[in-house]
Amino acid sequence: MNRIIAVVGGGAAGCMAAVSAARSAAGEPVQIILLEEGKGIGAKIRITGNGRCNLTNLQIRPEHYYSVEQADPMRIYEKYSPDALRSFFEERGVFLHSRGDLIYPLTDRADTVAELFERELLREKVQVQYDARIREIRREGKRFLLRDEHGNSWQADTVILATGGLTGKRLGCRGDGYALSQQMGLHVTDCFPALTYLKTDCAGLAAADGVRCEAELKLLIGDKVTAQERGELQITKKGLSGIVCFQISHPAAQALRTGREVILQIDFAPDITDDQLRKQILERMKKVPEENPALSELFFGMIHPGAAAMIIRGSGQVEERKARKLHPEELMKLLKQIKVFRVRITGTGDYEEAQVTAGGVRMKDLNENLEAADCEGLYLCGELLDVDGLCGGYNLTFAMCSGAVCGMAAAEKISRMISQGG
Ligand SMILES: Cc1cc2nc3c(=O)[nH]c(=O)nc-3n(C[C@H](O)[C@H](O)[C@H](O)COP(=O)(O)OP(=O)(O)OC[C@H]3O[C@@H](n4cnc5c(N)ncnc54)[C@H](O)[C@@H]3O)c2cc1C
Numbered sequence: 549m550n551r552i553i554a555v556v557g558g559g560a561a562g563c564m565a566a567v568s569a570a571r572s573a574a575g576e577p578v579q580i581i582l583l584e585e586g587k588g589i590g591a592k593i594r595i596t597g598n599g600r601c602n603l604t605n606l607q608i609r610p611e612h613y614y615s616v617e618q619a620d621p622m623r624i625y626e627k628y629s630p631d632a633l634r635s636f637f638e639e640r641g642v643f644l645h646s647r648g649d650l651i652y653p654l655t656d657r658a659d660t661v662a663e664l665f666e667r668e669l670l671r672e673k674v675q676v677q678y679d680a681r682i683r684e685i686r687r688e689g690k691r692f693l694l695r696d697e698h699g700n701s702w703q704a705d706t707v708i709l710a711t712g713g714l715t716g717k718r719l720g721c722r723g724d725g726y727a728l729s730q731q732m733g734l735h736v737t738d739c740f741p742a743l744t745y746l747k748t749d750c751a752g753l754a755a756a757d758g759v760r761c762e763a764e765l766k767l768l769i770g771d772k773v774t775a776q777e778r779g780e781l782q783i784t785k786k787g788l789s790g791i792v793c794f795q796i797s798h799p800a801a802q803a804l805r806t807g808r809e810v811i812l813q814i815d816f817a818p819d820i821t822d823d824q825l826r827k828q829i830l831e832r833m834k835k836v837p838e839e840n841p842a843l844s845e846l847f848f849g850m851i852h853p854g855a856a857a858m859i860i861r862g863s864g865q866v867e868e869r870k871a872r873k874l875h876p877e878e879l880m881k882l883l884k885q886i887k888v889f890r891v892r893i894t895g896t897g898d899y900e901e902a903q904v905t906a907g908g909v910r911m912k913d914l915n916e917n918l919e920a921a922d923c924e925g926l927y928l929c930g931e932l933l934d935v936d937g938l939c940g941g942y943n944l945t946f947a948m949c950s951g952a953v954c955g956m957a958a959a960e961k962i963s964r965m966i967s968q969g970g
Pocket of ligand 1: 904944
């Protein structure tokens with residue numbers, strides 16, 4: 549009788565799990581089945597990195613990850629490292645290249661990564677079943693029974709859940725994995741969208757719609773700087789966006805969910821020193837009594853006019869107002885906001901506008917092979933778990949490395965079962 553390893557979900561984690569399981573179980577009487585609710589594998593992989601797929605990073609450290617319950621994702625990399633992941637691609641003929649520390653396929657096509665998985669699944673003789681949305685999982689004796697929404701069922705000796713999170717409903721990510729995990733007695737933490745934009749009630753937002761400028765951001769939670777980022781800030785009518793905002797969206801969302809005040813402090817001129825700004829402000833203030841410029845004029849040449857408009861409107865003024873109408877102290881205060889502009893964060897983008905789900909299945913319920921401590925033979929990997937990374941290839945790295953760990957461990961377990969004649 550063939551032993552069966554069932555993998556639920558054909559994203560980056562599930563594909564890697566299936567391929568790794570097949571390779572590790574080579575020569576054994578084992579069938580790997582990949583159950584995917586969609587019509588193809590790797591639908592999300594194909595849209596990553598703006599279609600180029602930033603699949604990993606040369607620097608992977610603990611500070612690149614968040615976890616609602618402070619789980620340690622690095623333990624996964626001790627079992628399957630990001631170096632091993634790069635070799636996985638290179639050994640199969642996918643050349644890689646870097647932009648800084650960010651790694652992409654040399655083709656700069658995310659499709660190359662999805663297509664490699666298609667080829668590997670075929671080569672490793674993984675049986676792929678599409679249109680199989682698994683809705684039920686339970687134990688039947690020593691085996692597992694999986695049932696999809698059409699009533700079709702599969703038996704398996706070990707199961708790897710790799711159903712992703714809640715980001716990308718249109719791609720089949722509706723959080724099914726949480727309910728399946730709970731059916732097997734696992735716990736799911738609070739979940740929320742991350743790597744998304746920030747909403748603010750700043751009155752100047754609309755005036756800066758379309759602005760893209762270099763900025764340094766400090767996220768203040770209860771007056772404490774919790775995160776800091778520098779890079780291109782993108783401002784739209786909806787809120788503050790760009791990778792700089794995505795990177796701090798997790799702590800911002802988590803704080804908002806516990807009712808704490810979240811402030812974003814923006815430095816619109818990070819390359820101008822405090823001293824330079826002070827001198828420049830004094831120079832410009834000297835001209836006010838005589839020239840009486842419009843408020844916007846006082847910001848000229850230091851920051852983007854849209855950013856200036858945001859500061860001016862955010863302070864309850866309008867750009868056309870004449871500088872003499874303001875008390876000199878008020879003017880100084882206004883101009884100083886070039887480097888210290890504070891806005892209140894009121895929310896973040898939703899799952900449709902986010903790249904990952906923060907939170908997930910509690911890691912402390914799993915052993916070092918990502919096997920459920922209280923349910924032998926059940927493994928979990930990828931975004932379904934309570935780990936989310938920053939932008940920069942950290943999420944795909946975690947998805948694929950955790951998938952590899954599950955695949956290898958599930959195959960090893962089956963080998964033991966076979967050798968024990970169980
Ligand atoms: C727009 C965008 C860009 C991104 N860019 C990057 C990037 O460049 N680099 C990076 O590292 N990360 C990026 N990410 C994040 C990264 O894509 C994900 O973290 C990663 O793909 C998660 O992989 P996964 O396999 O765990 O889950 P998913 O990719 O979500 O795969 C889960 C699979 O399970 C299937 N499924 C769900 N429920 C069921 C069910 N009940 N039965 C059967 N099948 C089911 C789904 O159809 C899906 O195929 C990006 C995300 C988005 C949305």
